[in-house]
Amino acid sequence: MKALLVNPYIYDVSAYDYWLKPVGLLYIATALEKSGVEVKLLDFLDRHLPGNNVHDGPYGTGKFSSIVVKSLMNEYGIPRYLKRYGAPEEILNTLNFSPDVVLITSMMTYWYGGVFETIKMIKKNFNVPVILGGNYPTLLPEHAKLSGADVIVEGDGIPKIYDILEAVTGTKVEHTVGENWFEEITPDNSLYPKIESAVIHTTFGCPYRCTYCVAWKKGFKVRPVNSVLKEIQELKKRGVKDIAFYDDALLVKRERFKKILKGLPNDIRYHLPNGIHAALLDEEIAKLLKEKNFHTIRLGYETGDAALQKKTGGKVDNTSFQRAVELLKSVGFDSKDVGAYMIVGLQDQSFESALEDVKFLARMGVKPVINEYTLIPGSLDWQVALNQGLVDENVDPFMLNNSLISYWWKGSMGIKKIDILKNVVRRFVTGKISLDELLKFKV
Ligand code: B12
Ligand code: SF4
Numbered sequence: 001m002k003a004l005l006v007n008p009y010i011y012d013v014s015a016y017d018y019w020l021k022p023v024g025l026l027y028i029a030t031a032l033e034k035s036g037v038e039v040k041l042l043d044f045l046d047r048h049l050p051g052n053n054v055h056d057g058p059y060g061t062g063k064f065s066s067i068v069v070k071s072l073m074n075e076y077g078i079p080r081y082l083k084r085y086g087a088p089e090e091i092l093n094t095l096n097f098s099p100d101v102v103l104i105t106s107m108m109t110y111w112y113g114g115v116f117e118t119i120k121m122i123k124k125n126f127n128v129p130v131i132l133g134g135n136y137p138t139l140l141p142e143h144a145k146l147s148g149a150d151v152i153v154e155g156d157g158i159p160k161i162y163d164i165l166e167a168v169t170g171t172k173v174e175h176t177v178g179e180n181w182f183e184e185i186t187p188d189n190s191l192y193p194k195i196e197s198a199v200i201h202t203t204f205g206c207p208y209r210c211t212y213c214v215a216w217k218k219g220f221k222v223r224p225v226n227s228v229l230k231e232i233q234e235l236k237k238r239g240v241k242d243i244a245f246y247d248d249a250l251l252v253k254r255e256r257f258k259k260i261l262k263g264l265p266n267d268i269r270y271h272l273p274n275g276i277h278a279a280l281l282d283e284e285i286a287k288l289l290k291e292k293n294f295h296t297i298r299l300g301y302e303t304g305d306a307a308l309q310k311k312t313g314g315k316v317d318n319t320s321f322q323r324a325v326e327l328l329k330s331v332g333f334d335s336k337d338v339g340a341y342m343i344v345g346l347q348d349q350s351f352e353s354a355l356e357d358v359k360f361l362a363r364m365g366v367k368p369v370i371n372e373y374t375l376i377p378g379s380l381d382w383q384v385a386l387n388q389g390l391v392d393e394n395v396d397p398f399m400l401n402n403s404l405i406s407y408w409w410k411g412s413m414g415i416k417k418i419d420i421l422k423n424v425v426r427r428f429v430t431g432k433i434s435l436d437e438l439l440k441f442k443v
Helices: 023-033 089-094 109-125 135-139 141-147 161-169 225-237 254-263 283-291 306-311 318-330 351-363 380-387 415-429 435-440
Strands: 002-007 010-012 038-043 053-056 062-064 066-071 081-085 101-104 130-132 197-200 203-205 220-222 242-245 269-276 294-302 338-344 367-372
Touching: 002 023, 002 109, 010 109, 023 038, 023 161, 081 109, 089 109, 101 109, 101 161, 109 130, 109 135, 109 141, 130 161, 135 141, 197 225, 225 254, 254 283, 283 294, 283 318, 294 318, 318 338, 338 351, 338 415, 351 367, 351 415, 351 435, 367 415, 415 435
Parallel strands: 002 038, 002 101, 101 130, 197 242, 242 269, 269 294, 294 338, 338 367
Antiparallel strands: 010 081, 053 062, 066 081, 203 220
16 A cells, blocks of 8 residues: 655644644654565655755755745734745656555644645646545644544554554554554655755653643653664764754653663764753753754753743743743853743733743743744633633634634733734844843833
8 A cells, every 4th residue: 555644734824934843744654664564755845855945044944935825914904924834846757656545644734724735736647545644633623623634543553554544544553552652663765855954752742731731632651761762873874964853842851861862872963842840950961962962952941930820730830930931051061052932822811921031031031932832622712711611612714824713812901912022022132132121122
């Protein structure tokens, strides 16, 4: 059997390749290959594909090519352009593969437009069943039925994939991987003919339960240390220069992570872009991060408002955050490497407290990194917003996009205030205003 695995286009007002890789799909590839299925990857977001690299950024990041789909002014009154990010469709003509089945992944629920378009294109080129999995059908299964896919898969796709393939193709597929897939297999990065940066997960899911997040819905799985180190050695052999750890809860198994750190080759650059838990950072880890060539470190700060910290899940408090920053500075990291994520637009978050957070981070010598809030279907916040009538169950998921929601959602401080915060942060991190000027900034 031949399976084409597709990472679809992104539909958004902005997108950047921050070590973006369809990790779930690469795991599925391995699970199928073990059963003798011939697999080919079509990653529309691979910047090594012809026509998809606009600009290389630092450490293996960069800009995708994009085309404007439409202006959002007439329909939504929002002064932004919706764009399609990824390689031009002509890439399909170069595939040289006739699949019996196509498997498509999905990441953000609000990127569903890219999923729909990709499925349409696939259907035009191949008359075979299309299976859709990933975050979008998991969080919005009813909506995903409109995608044009023949089968919608919710949740963990790996243990179910063999039965699904048998059902849609009529061919028997040996069940080689089950519930323990995360301990047993590694993602098949060799499907990329050229790969310079890669993504690693040493854990899967999260044991915390923050109200604005859904990562905890995946449970929590841990990979053996040896399997992680072996994967990194293989990536190194293939010429990978940058590796991003994208765990949701990397430091929860702290002693285990230390073993991983000690075994890392020194001649690769490592990155922690997915906000680590400040409260769990200790001195030994901070030293190892410096010793082992870590460059991008992001701490999850989210908000400095103690009441909000507690209400949203209590993963961090100001004292432990400050301690973590001091540890990182004491081993030689500075604001070039260390940033802290702040969520802006949470319900009950005031503009004044968010501005204080920006100043607090800057004063500590940490780069403030603003994440505009997105209300995620299926999160605890989502339920509260539904109960309070702040959102309609049938809202177009696209309108929940983190760059668009603040234009209309009554639950947040609103787009004008968010823009003021974004602007002042931009001016500070690009050196247009000094720390002193930032600290004096008032509205
Ligand atoms: C890495 C990551 C990113 C990275 C890069 C993504 C990448 N592709 O590498 C980056 C930095 C870009 C990112 C950004 C953001 N992210 Co993010 N991110 C993730 C994260 C942590 C990991 C995804 C992942 O690789 N998981 C590991 C793999 C193994 O799991 P998986 O892909 O889900 O695959 C499994 C199943 O889904 C299924 N499956 C997957 N594909 C397929 C296909 C088929 C055919 C089948 C059968 C099954 C199947 O089987 C797999 C095994 O179980 C998830 C959280 C999470 N734990 O999933 C959030 C997550 C996807 N992100 C989220 C959010 C909110 C964001 C931001 C908006 C945050 C913000 N406010 O700025 C931004 C988006 C900015 C933008 N507009 O671009 C939300 C998504 C919410 C939503 N509405 O969909 C998540 C779920 C986290 C959360 N907060 O709850 N993110
Ligand atoms: S925000 Fe972070 S700590 Fe909280 S549930 Fe999500 S992944 Fe876990």
